[in-house]
Amino acid sequence: MIAGAGAMGMSAGYELSRRGLKTLLIDAFDPPHAHGSHHGDTRLIRHVYSGGADYVKLALRADELWRELEDASGEKLLERTGVLNLFDSSAYSYEDRFQYSAELGVPFEELSAAQVQERWPAVRLPDSYRAMYEPEAGLLYSDKCVAAFRKLALQAGAKLLTDTFVTRIEPASSIVAVHTDKGEYVAGSVIVSAGAWFRTLEPFVRLPIRAVRKVVGWFEPETNAYDADRFPGFTFGDGTGGYYGFPSVGGAGVKIGRHDGGRDWKPGEELAPFGAYPEDEADLRQALNAFLPGAAGKLLRGSVCKYEHTPDEHFIIDKHPGHPNVLLAGGFSGHGFKFSSVVGELLANQIELGRWGQDIGRFSAARFS
Incomplete structure (x- = not known):
């Protein structure tokens, strides 16, 4: 049961x-x-x-099982858009991830800020940033x-x-x-x-599970540079917050959420809708303006969900x-x-x-x- x-x-x-x-x-x-x-x-x-080689092994096995589920169901569940992870090298190091991913045969590229902007001109990055690009990563429906x-x-x-x-x-x-x-x-x-x-x-x-209200938003990009056939999923962040997002799939807009922060929620409480707090849209828009300025157009849609955090x-x-x-x-x-x-x-x-x-x-x- x-x-x-x-x-x-x-x-x-x-x-x-x-x-x-x-x-x-x-x-x-x-x-x-x-x-x-x-x-x-x-x-x-x-x-x-992040977190060690055991996570990488689990992720690789999960990927195999998603492909099996696609075959069994006849549904398209996984898109290999690639994922671009942007990080401030003055504050973060990805060396451990590079090491155990290389040991496990996971393909990735380490890129400078200039290399990122040459390949994806729609990205704006400070010179101190670097990137890890995973060509075989992507998104699940x-x-x-x-x-x-x-x-x-x-x-x-x-x-x-x-x-x-x-x-x-x-x-x-x-x-x-x-x-x-x-x-x-x-x-x-x-x-x-x-x-x-x-x-x-x-x-x-x-x-010790803490439930947290989280928001995501879909924004209308100015160009098709953020479409899923030419732009990857992404993560980025610095000392002010960590964000994750998705290219525009089928014209739905660039989707972005914030990983840190959020408001506590308890069973039985009403879950406030998107827009109930000024930061719901403001945080997401600020992050887009900083890193993906051409994606920070009109808010097309907002949604709320829950994280369940352990300490x-x-x-x-x-x-x-x-x-x-x-x-x-x-x-x-x-x-x-x-x-x-x-x-x-x-x-x-x-x-x-x-x-x-x-x-x-x-x-x-x-x-x-």
């Missing part, structure tokens, strides 16, 4: 059901939906990753990915309860009872992937400390979607085989105890 069928939960449901395991997914909404962390059309997928997991899971025999809120979880010897606002369900194993709603399951699950911004993927037949997957901290394909595989491995299949010790919940 899976409590929470967003990106991680739906991926796990797909993996379990296609292996022939009886699977029930429960979600408070009707995924894919706009109430969690997976909506907004697109997410970046990168392979040269996030809503379509969740829909593909759902479609294939149901075809493989999984059951999905939508608009059903989990109120509490009660393990008893070899089974687990999951109570909802529509009834009680029992299973031998349960995956809890509750996203921003983990706090509603206390005291059974106590994880160190690394994931939690682990067994419940008191109940090994309850698995926990949460705290994906605004950079987890690209990994959802492999997280589903890890969780299914643990339930079916009794092992994760990769070393994920760094994601242990015990590091916060």
Whole structure:
């Protein structure tokens, strides 16, 4: 059974059901939906990753699984736009990323500010900046990915309860009872992937996950220089903030979001819409004006979503400390979607085989105890 069928939960449901395991997914909404962390059309997928070689290995396996999902679903889910990571070399060093990415055979280019502006004249960079370009990175169509997991899971025999809120979880010897606002369900194993709603399951699950309101905006560019067939996904930042974004896909506009900051959110509170605070648009527009000035045109659309931060911004993927037949997957901290394909595989491995299949010790919940 899976409590929470967003990106991680739906991926796990797909993996379990296609292996022939009886699977029930429960979600408070009707995924894919706009109430969690997976909506907004697109997410970046990168392979040269901060945090260590284990992240790179996970990203490479996730990429393989996204391609398999494309083949199985017949849907276009991944675009190889490349991703351009811009950084102030006076404040940041990417040497460790270069080293372990080279060791793992991940293609990338290290570029000076002048080289970036020669290749992509629409970028404005101070001379102190450098860049790492990943030609095989790109973007995922996030809503379509969740829909593909759902479609294939149901075809493989999984059951999905939508608009059903989990109120509490009660393990008893070899089974687990999951109570909802529509009834009680029992299973031998349960995956809890509750996203921003983990706090509603206390005291059974106590994880240091902080839910944060985040915004993204789509802006009308002045030229077609930012179109997806000629401009990559991007990240940039300095001491004032970190940003990520996407080229204009099908005329939708340049999409940009801010990784740091945000306002705390708690389950049950209203999530203020885009534009409720002046900084919603102002921060994004300021960043575009600084780095991609030709993209800072009219605001075409704004959206809000949620990050679920852990204190160190690394994931939690682990067994419940008191109940090994309850698995926990949460705290994906605004950079987890690209990994959802492999997280589903890890969780299914643990339930079916009794092992994760990769070393994920760094994601242990015990590091916060």
